[in-house]
Amino acid sequence: MTLRTIRHPGPASPERSAAVAGSAVPLQFTLKPGQAVDAAIAKGFANSGCTGGFVEFDGGRCDPFQFVMPAASPDALHAAWYSETFEPEGWVTIERACAIVGWRDGKLFIHCHGIWNSRDGRQMGHMLGPVTIVAEPIVVTGIGSRTAAFKALPDAETNFTLFEPMLVSEDMAQASHSGVLLAKVRPNEDITLAIEAICSRHGIKAANVYGIGSLNEVRFTDGTHVDSHATEVLIRKGRVVSVDGLPRASLDIDVVDIEGRIFAGEIVRGDNPVCVTFELVIEPRTD
Structure with a gap:
């Protein structure tokens, strides 16, 4: 069986995957109403002393709410792109979502995909955390690390800025398997x-x-x-x-x-x- 391939604009990296071992911190905290989703998650990670990891949503409501969906690239600069921004009217109820948490431009940043329901029906896509506001308390759970993180870096192969895992502490005793x-x-x-x-x-x-x-x-x-x-x-x-x-x-x-x-x-x-x-x-x- 020949695996499907997609051609990106830049040279392919010789290393096709990367992984970093880090300490594990079980997480559970509440996103408070009135906060942007990314800022609320950043606060929860900071309070736990974590630099990277993920959180899961199992329900919760936001208003306003913005997201994008996948789309074909309009030019040769990328192999894929994003749709226009969608902003459903009224409360949006999250069915489930996962946010990978890392760093971009010196501050905590989330990359979040999920499914939600609104007046427009059941939809799925990429949540825009800075402009999506928590409408009621939302309990999220996940795993954070104090010794490893994701950092957003320019990626020559895809021409996107993408998360890369990296060690942020030399304490290898904590960064065990x-x-x-x-x-x-x-x-x-x-x-x-x-x-x-x-x-x-x-x-x-x-x-x-x-x-x-x-x-x-x-x-x-x-x-x-x-x-x-x-x-x-x-x-x-x-x-x-x-x-x-x-x-x-x-x-x-x-x-x-x-x-x-x-x-x-x-x-x-x-x-x-x-x-x-x-x-x-x-x-x-x-x-």
Whole structure:
């Protein structure tokens, strides 16, 4: 089977994935009404002393709310792009979402994909955290790290500014494999096989996997196809288990295509290449 590929404007990086081991801090905090989502998450991370990680939304309301969806690029500068900005009227209820948390331009920054409901119906996309305002208290949970972080850096291959995992503390005792991995996968790599390879390199045989990103078309195990090169993806449930002593990953995802259609289910191992980037938090398990 030949894996689908997408051509980006810049030279391909020789390293197709990256991962950094960091300390793990379980997180649960409340986003307060009147705050922008990104500022509220930044406050929760600062209070926990964390520099990177992720949080999950399981419900919650925001007003105003802004988001974009995936789109074809209008020029040759990028392989994919974003839609116009959508701003539904009234309260928007978040069904579920995941925000990868890192740093950009010297301050905490979130990259958030999710599903929400408004007067316009059920929609999915990329939440614009600086202009989306918390309308009622929202409890979020996740995992942070005090020794590792994501940092937004220019990426020559895709011509985007993308999160890169990096160590921010030399305290390797805290950054042990008993913590978490902050990771990213580059374009044209199958996301499931890439996760398995990352786990193998770090001696992980079982794990929970969290994250968001984009895939170049999507193939589900039930035979459903998403024939859109630009997508936004949220891992609904990601697991790594040991099979014959080797890590074996399975991913159940939500995905939206350039037409705004939402799909969900388990994806085919070995047939789902990354489009632009995929950002991950991998939590080792002992079972």
